[in-house]
Amino acid sequence: MNYLDNAATSYPKQDECLRRALERYLELGASPGRGGYDRAVQAEALVSAIRCDIARFFGAGDDARVCFAANATDALNILIQGMVRPGDHVVSSRLEHNSVLRPLNHLRRQGLISLDLLPFDAGGFVDPAQVAACLEPQTRMVVMTHASNVLGTIQPVSQVGAICREHGIPLVVDVAQSAGCVPVDMRAWGIQAIAFTGHKSLLGPTGIGGLVIRPGLDPVPTRFGGTGIDSADPFHPLAYPQRLEAGTVNLLGILCLGECLQYLRKQNDTVLAREMRLLEKLRDGLRASNRIRLYAADHLADHLPLLTCTVQGIASTDVGDILDGDFGIAVRTGLHCAPLVHEALGTLHGGAVRFSLGPFTTEEQIDAAIAAMSAIAGR
Amino acid sequence: MPPAESSPDNASKPVLRTLCQRTIVFDNEGFFKDFADWTEEICAVLSEESHLQLEARHWRVIWFLRDFYAGHGRAPLNNQLKKGTGMSLLEIESLFPGGIKNGARRLAGLPNPSTCT
Numbered sequence: 482m483n484y485l486d487n488a489a490t491s492y493p494k495q496d497e498c499l500r501r502a503l504e505r506y507l508e509l510g511a512s513p514g515r516g517g518y519d520r521a522v523q524a525e526a527l528v529s530a531i532r533c534d535i536a537r538f539f540g541a542g543d544d545a546r547v548c549f550a551a552n553a554t555d556a557l558n559i560l561i562q563g564m565v566r567p568g569d570h571v572v573s574s575r576l577e578h579n580s581v582l583r584p585l586n587h588l589r590r591q592g593l594i595s596l597d598l599l600p601f602d603a604g605g606f607v608d609p610a611q612v613a614a615c616l617e618p619q620t621r622m623v624v625m626t627h628a629s630n631v632l633g634t635i636q637p638v639s640q641v642g643a644i645c646r647e648h649g650i651p652l653v654v655d656v657a658q659s660a661g662c663v664p665v666d667m668r669a670w671g672i673q674a675i676a677f678t679g680h681k682s683l684l685g686p687t688g689i690g691g692l693v694i695r696p697g698l699d700p701v702p703t704r705f706g707g708t709g710i711d712s713a714d715p716f717h718p719l720a721y722p723q724r725l726e727a728g729t730v731n732l733l734g735i736l737c738l739g740e741c742l743q744y745l746r747k748q749n750d751t752v753l754a755r756e757m758r759l760l761e762k763l764r765d766g767l768r769a770s771n772r773i774r775l776y777a778a779d780h781l782a783d784h785l786p787l788l789t790c791t792v793q794g795i796a797s798t799d800v801g802d803i804l805d806g807d808f809g810i811a812v813r814t815g816l817h818c819a820p821l822v823h824e825a826l827g828t829l830h831g832g833a834v835r836f837s838l839g840p841f842t843t844e845e846q847i848d849a850a851i852a853a854m855s856a857i858a859g860r
Numbered sequence: 861m862p863p864a865e866s867s868p869d870n871a872s873k874p875v876l877r878t879l880c881q882r883t884i885v886f887d888n889e890g891f892f893k894d895f896a897d898w899t900e901e902i903c904a905v906l907s908e909e910s911h912l913q914l915e916a917r918h919w920r921v922i923w924f925l926r927d928f929y930a931g932h933g934r935a936p937l938n939n940q941l942k943k944g945t946g947m948s949l950l951e952i953e954s955l956f957p958g959g960i961k962n963g964a965r966r967l968a969g970l971p972n973p974s975t976c977t
Contacts (some may be wrong), residue, residue: 795953795959796958796959796960796961796962798960798961799949799953799959799960799961802938802949802953802960802961803948803949803950803953803960805938805939805949806938806939806941806942806948806949807942807948807949807950815975856950857950860950860953860954
């Protein structure tokens, strides 16, 4: 299979990392943070070390808190619901994935918050000046994506971070799509918290993600239960990381993430540069057909290695089916869980076709994709 | 306490049509709500509405889709559709106005896929 759906989940995975993690998991076989026997203590020590690795990976500083969740959506729910109070105002953008939009929409529908969703320009970018213009005394936080999962555009979060810092408002960034692909520097960019997932460009398995939170932001727990500490207390502890973790953590997922971070740290900028060269080739190849329309692809600076398009006269779902059935190419079609992006593009009804590259994508795969799209558009 | 959330019905509103002396329920995109409501006669009427004259190749696709769905409770995978009809998906897309999903699948009476594919 020619897999060009890395923005959904990366594939192939880093075999060695996952195998090493599984071996360690099978050896340990204990619940981290639960019990005083050596293996349980060892497991907890490993998890703690990986928390530190994650904080370091995202430039969060040694005092940052890392709380695990099932994925970025789960992490964003924990954070958003733990942050807002009745009467709060939240600023976000129309580029967001439903992982941000739906929690916020539910809170708005409950009458708890007011919400401003900033538009994006023709290039696919939010204007930081518009963030500043939206801020109110009641603004509780700005929550936005680092990179659009539909357009691939990397947002000017450091500029937004500077504005937020100036106004004393926390900036929460969804790095689901960017983490592991492009650097994230929380402290330098003025980001108070990020939500990440392990299975995209961090190359890990599904089912593991989390929050990195810098001191000063303290979401209240919204899920309660066993934590392995303060068990006599009838209420959920407020100490980190247990504050935002209820129940046993996903040890296998965490071990995989730890291995993948070590692998990624050894990589250099050439991986992304290579992916972007291939993306440029794909873009230029698709441009050759006047029936293919590309979105936010004129300039590939500040861009992830993904490309979204439509084919005139053919439903996007059909384009995806043909690519799969006739050419063995896997892409994502539809709305990509980001309906407001498609509303702005005019593709809300039929969706679009997204090609997303990964570190293991080859030039031959891109050539095959161009040839297939040429055949489809030329029918 | 926050006010209880309203629960709007997001499901598509059914559309009732009388075709071939029968009342058939469709969704708002023209897909049959009930697989069992489909008949060749109704399929032919719907095809004419799309200015499509059904020929042997169309029926091959339609019957493959129906038989597969009846036997498996789901639509065929892309490769199964290709192998089962002996046609490329590009050919099938070209055969039906509306393409594979909105053309072939709809005319075959398969339900509207709810996944955001």
